[in-house]
Amino acid sequence: MKTIKAVILYLLIAAVMFTFVSFNSEVLHADVTIPETIKIGLSYGQTQANLFTLESETGMNILVLENGEYKNLLEVKSPNGIKVRRDEYYNVVKGKETEINYVRAAKYEGEVIGPYHIQIGGVYEDLESALKVLKQVSSITQPVFLAYEGGWMVWSQLYLDESECLEQIKIIKKEESDISYSVVHPDKKRIQIIDGTTGQLMLLLNSEEKIKIVPKEAKGKVSSLKYKGKKYRGCITMQSLAGSDITLINELPVEHYLYSVVPSEMPASWHIEALKAQAVAARNFALVTMERHNAYGFDLCSTEHCQAYNGLEKENSSTTEAVNATKGKVITYNGALISTFYHSSSGGHTEDSENVWNAKTDYIRGVDDKFSLGSPYDNWTVELDKTEIKEKLAQSNINLGEIRDIRILESSRYGRVTKLEIRGSKDTRIFNKEEIRRIIGTRLLKSIWYTLKTDADVFVRGSQFNSTERGRASHMHVLSSSGKTIVKGTGNKITVKGMNSTKSYNVVPDKYTFDGKGFGHGLGMSQYGAKGMAEAGYNYQKILEHYYQNSKVQ
Ligand SMILES: [Zn+2]
Numbered sequence: 001m002k003t004i005k006a007v008i009l010y011l012l013i014a015a016v017m018f019t020f021v022s023f024n025s026e027v028l029h030a031d032v033t034i035p036e037t038i039k040i041g042l043s044y045g046q047t048q049a050n051l052f053t054l055e056s057e058t059g060m061n062i063l064v065l066e067n068g069e070y071k072n073l074l075e076v077k078s079p080n081g082i083k084v085r086r087d088e089y090y091n092v093v094k095g096k097e098t099e100i101n102y103v104r105a106a107k108y109e110g111e112v113i114g115p116y117h118i119q120i121g122g123v124y125e126d127l128e129s130a131l132k133v134l135k136q137v138s139s140i141t142q143p144v145f146l147a148y149e150g151g152w153m154v155w156s157q158l159y160l161d162e163s164e165c166l167e168q169i170k171i172i173k174k175e176e177s178d179i180s181y182s183v184v185h186p187d188k189k190r191i192q193i194i195d196g197t198t199g200q201l202m203l204l205l206n207s208e209e210k211i212k213i214v215p216k217e218a219k220g221k222v223s224s225l226k227y228k229g230k231k232y233r234g235c236i237t238m239q240s241l242a243g244s245d246i247t248l249i250n251e252l253p254v255e256h257y258l259y260s261v262v263p264s265e266m267p268a269s270w271h272i273e274a275l276k277a278q279a280v281a282a283r284n285f286a287l288v289t290m291e292r293h294n295a296y297g298f299d300l301c302s303t304e305h306c307q308a309y310n311g312l313e314k315e316n317s318s319t320t321e322a323v324n325a326t327k328g329k330v331i332t333y334n335g336a337l338i339s340t341f342y343h344s345s346s347g348g349h350t351e352d353s354e355n356v357w358n359a360k361t362d363y364i365r366g367v368d369d370k371f372s373l374g375s376p377y378d379n380w381t382v383e384l385d386k387t388e389i390k391e392k393l394a395q396s397n398i399n400l401g402e403i404r405d406i407r408i409l410e411s412s413r414y415g416r417v418t419k420l421e422i423r424g425s426k427d428t429r430i431f432n433k434e435e436i437r438r439i440i441g442t443r444l445l446k447s448i449w450y451t452l453k454t455d456a457d458v459f460v461r462g463s464q465f466n467s468t469e470r471g472r473a474s475h476m477h478v479l480s481s482s483g484k485t486i487v488k489g490t491g492n493k494i495t496v497k498g499m500n501s502t503k504s505y506n507v508v509p510d511k512y513t514f515d516g517k518g519f520g521h522g523l524g525m526s527q528y529g530a531k532g533m534a535e536a537g538y539n540y541q542k543i544l545e546h547y548y549q550n551s552k553v554q
Contacts, residue, residue: 032330032337032554038257038286039298040309042227042236043248050099050245053196054236055081055226056215062193062203064148065210073127073148074203075216080196081226082213084238084246087115087190087204089160102160114160115186117204118169120144121179123151130154133179140175141168147184147204155184155204189240207240222312225250230311233259241296249298250311258282258323259315264308265342266527268316271534274527275322277543280329280553281340281525282307287330288337331544333363333551340548343520345375345528347449350547355412356433356448356521363548364523366414371532377519380446385511389422389440396439400424404508405472408452416449416522434521450516454509472509524548 043049054060059077063070076082089102093110102114118141121133130152137154138144144156159165162183169181193203205211214235215223224231227248234252241247258279262268266278285307290299292306300306331338339361341353346369353364372378384392386403393400401424409430410419420431437445453470460469493504518526525547533543541553 038254040250041298041301044296051085053083058218058223059216061214063212078197083194085192087192089114113158116159116165117155117184118157118165119182119184120154141172145201149206210239212237224312232311259320261307261309262319263314263316264310268319270531273534273540274530275319276326276540277530279322279326281342284331284340288339331551331553338363341524345372345377345519346522346526347518349414351416351522355418356523363551365549369526369529372526372529375528380516382514392440401426446519450514453513455511456506456509
């Protein structure tokens with residue numbers, strides 16, 4: 001028995017050691033691979049699109065994904081591009097179209113068009129055969145257009161129901177009897193692609209398929225697609241996902257994405273070494289955050305939630321130079337890519353990761369950041385009254401009743417508030433770390449490095465008159481000629497009689513004043529600090545290795 005136990009124990013130790021060793025070697029030999037392209041979500045989820053235009057000065061091609069490969073469907077030459085909308089019911093009044101929930105019995109001003117069509121002929125493998133049929137029937141029925149659903153088809157009309165289709169089929173059969181005709185029933189996932197110049201319906205597609213729009217290349221021009229007022233490099237894919245309308249994704253090379261991110265995240269006029277540090281931090285951040293929006297089929301969104309990305313027109317020659325000069329450069333810790341969190345300005349000292357978020361990260365430690373001083377956010381003050389705070393809490397579905405008091409219970413060694421207590425008439429709650437910033441608003445409460453004053457603060461002097469402590473009158477013991485009482489009240493005042501005058505003070509605070517430092521979470525690189533270091537002669541590697549402790553730029 002003893003030997004068996006010993007063998008089992010030995011095997012267990014060996015297993016633990018093996019796991020340990022293999023884990024280590026994995027980290028040491030980690031290959032940092034940078035994907036060629038990145039997918040940025042432009043419209044998804046709540047901001048999904050059902051009517052939009054895509055424009056390209058150089059023209060564009062429409063492709064569809066089939067058996068793992070993109071098939072080129074059509075070329076669009078119009079500089080006004082295409083209009084995309086659902087194949088639905090529309091009410092057309094004075095040339096303006098509005099999507100409607102069609103009710104047969106209802107009376108509509110203007111014209112109503114619908115999603116019933118007539119298929120003319122069969123399904124063709126090549127575009128040419130479909131175009132031949134289209135030409136053949138275009139004199140007898142209008143509008144007539146192409147449809148693609150695994151094969152080319154010729155469809156006509158925008159009818160309201162099946163009977164309208166059947167009547168029309170009777171008429172055109174007399175003119176052209178050699179071709180077959182059938183009714184196309186509505187499909188919620190079908191979309192119309194309309195020529196931006198002529199306004200004519202070009203093509204109907206099933207939006208559950210992955211559709212790709214690629215701008216045409218032209219000499220001396222950066223080809224781009226314009227969507228919602230912004231031009232984007234690369235291509236745009238669109239697809240309807242389950243339970244969602246059309247999701248639009250901009251797919252482009254990682255380095256081209258950074259051309260727009262760096263000036264969106266840091267002023268392009270700043271020192272080139274600061275811009276290079278930002279470029280590397282943004283590259284790392286993108287690479288380690290890639291899984292964030294997997295559910296919608298893309299890597300990162302275009303807002304500050306991931307990184308601000310504003311397309312081609314935001315690009316600037318100096319930030320592009322910074323991206324090019326650091327091409328492929330990343331920051332690692334123990335051979336693995338790090339999460340390069342960055343923020344605007346620390347206020348003088350950055351913070352340990354666990355005091356802001358939960359995880360303790362070895363390379364995100366509080367470091368001196370005097371280089372950031374002189375930023376517009378060195379010191380700030382926010383005054384909030386108790387009803388404003390109550391409303392902010394309500395917006396986050398927190399009801400503590402009337403706000404009676406707020407106190408700082410715990411701070412980090414650098415001064416950031418890690419525990420804040422809010423007492424209400426109904427309940428008391430402790431807010432940890434960044435929690436309260438998200439409730440109050442991250443632009444209002446710029447950081448969690450603050451002190452708190454109220455209009456009910458009293459100062460208690462020690463017996464030696466050499467120490468003063470800030471406190472509240474509420475619940476203090478007061479000695480008077482009639483005995484010892486406790487100061488109480490909700491909004492009531494206490495009156496203090498001095499030798500020459502009488503003053504009244506709040507017992508319960510009405511106003512809370514936050515005196516703070518810095519802007520942002522205070523973790524990793526401080527952008528104003530990077531600017532200060534660059535101006536003081538440090539290069540981007542030195543800047544990054546200062547803010548991300550023990551990490552390496554490679
Ligand atoms: Zn995001």
